[in-house]
Amino acid sequence: MKHNSNIAPSVLNALKIIVKSMVNREDVSSTEFLRTAFEATFQLIPEAEKGSLYLLEEDTYFPMCSKGYDIELLKKLSFTKDSIFIGFEEADADKIIAYETFIEQREVNKFTEETIETFKALGTYSNFVTLYAPIVYKSQPIGLISLEKFTEHAFPEHSKEIMKIYAQMISNYYSISKQKEFEQQLFNETVEALVSAIEIKDTYTEGHGKRVRDLTATICKSLSLPMEDQKKICLAALLHDIGKIGIPTEILNKPDRLTGEEYEIVKAHPEKATHVLSKIGSFTEILDIVKHHHEYHNGQGYPSGLSGSNIPLGSRIILIADAYDAMTSKRAYRESMSIGEAKAELSRNAGSQFNPELVNQVLRVLA
Structure with missing residues (x-):
């Protein structure tokens, strides 16, 4: 079977570009992804000389990025969904069609004088071919990719097909x-709600978690920890006191020092936190960090009496950050410590309560 040697390599190259533009995009916003995808379009369809990408905001399409055009001039051509600038059927993403139009000359009676002048300034008043396709979300066009070449000749058929597929x-x-x-927004709102819940109940810890x-x-x-580890530890830090929801309010807001019995009740909050967070699947990876954030380096902490490297690294870090903030915050039964006093207290308890290497690192950070 003979292959068309002119098309096959270009299609293969196009596939490579498509894959490259879409991998490792997990942490990129939808708009940044569209910007990257737009730039890749010119590699996929090299005949294109200029182009633009529009996004729908409310009922109007605005240019988000362009190549070969002055973006400020393009903004003068923002248009509505019912505008005469474009025409395409609303369809599901898998039924998108690429459209091609040759513009011999704009119809003057359909545009304002200012719009005609803008077309001329952009070079899109006459004698060019435009290839465009919609970006669809939930069966509605929410954007448009448009490519132009300034000739009477149509785009190659395989370029039209690539435009459609892309x-x-x-x-x-x-x-x-x-x-x-x-989902991330919903997750963030859940976290904020949990933090707010404990701050409402424990008036002395407002802002403490943050x-x-x-x-x-x-x-x-x-410490140059991997980014994923940093995210998990920081989330655990934000929610480390969530177990206090299960502690009686009169104990949490007691204006005097706690009795031994009351302190034992408060010490249950890490395990209560684990119980609360275990009900939400997204928090599975931080359960151990939260549970052990009161474990001491010498094994005299709680709830499990872990020591040294047996304590999760995130828990060791949060223990120090938690203690530092508590010391430098005012309580009903005491004034806040100065930064110098709090740092001295960290040093004094390095090797017993706190991991000594981490204390040294924290002191450098606080310097």
């Missing part, structure tokens, strides 16, 4: 990206 893939990937953004999270983030970064 627009389909972008639309599908964009849908996945938007769903991930929604401050501990911020210091923990600084420590993790200074």
Whole structure:
């Protein structure tokens, strides 16, 4: 069987570009993904001389990025869904069609004088071919990729097919990206709700979780921990006191020092936190970190009496960040310590309560 040697290599190269533009995009926003995908389009369809990508905001398409055009001029051509600038059927992502139009000359009676002047300034007043396809989300066009070449000759058939397939893939990937953004937003709101719940109950710890999270983030970064580990440890830091939801309010807000019996009740909060967080699948990876954030280096902490390297690294970091914030915060029964006093207390307890290497690192961070 003979293959068309002119088309096969270009299609193969196109597939490589498509794959490259879509891998490792997990942490990229949907708009940044579209920007990257747009740039890759010119490698897929090299005949294109200029192009633009529009996104729908409310009922109007606005240019998000372009190649070969002045973006400020393009903004003057923002258009509505019912505009005469474009025409395509609303369809599912797997039914997208690429459209091609040759513009011999714009119909002057259909546009304002300002729009005609804008076309002329952009070079899209006459004698060019435009190839375009919609970006679809939930069966509705939410964007448009448009490529132009300034000749009377049509785009090659395989370029039209590539445009169609790529627009389909972008639309599908964009849908996945938007769903991930929604899930992340929902996750963030869940975390904020949990933090707010404990701060409402324990009035003395308002902002404590976020401050501990911020210091923990600084420590993790200074240790050059892998980004995924940093994210998990910081999330655990933010939620480390969530178990206090299960502690009586009168104990949490007691204006005096706790009795021995009351302190034993408070010491149950790490395990209560584990119980609460275990009900939410997204928190599975931080359960041990939260549970052991009161374990001491010498094994005299709680709830399991772990010591040294048996304590999760995240727990060791949070223990120090938690203690530092507690010492530098005012309580009903005592004034806050100065930064110098708190640092001295960390040093004094290095090797007993705190991991000594981490204390040294934290002191460098706080310097």
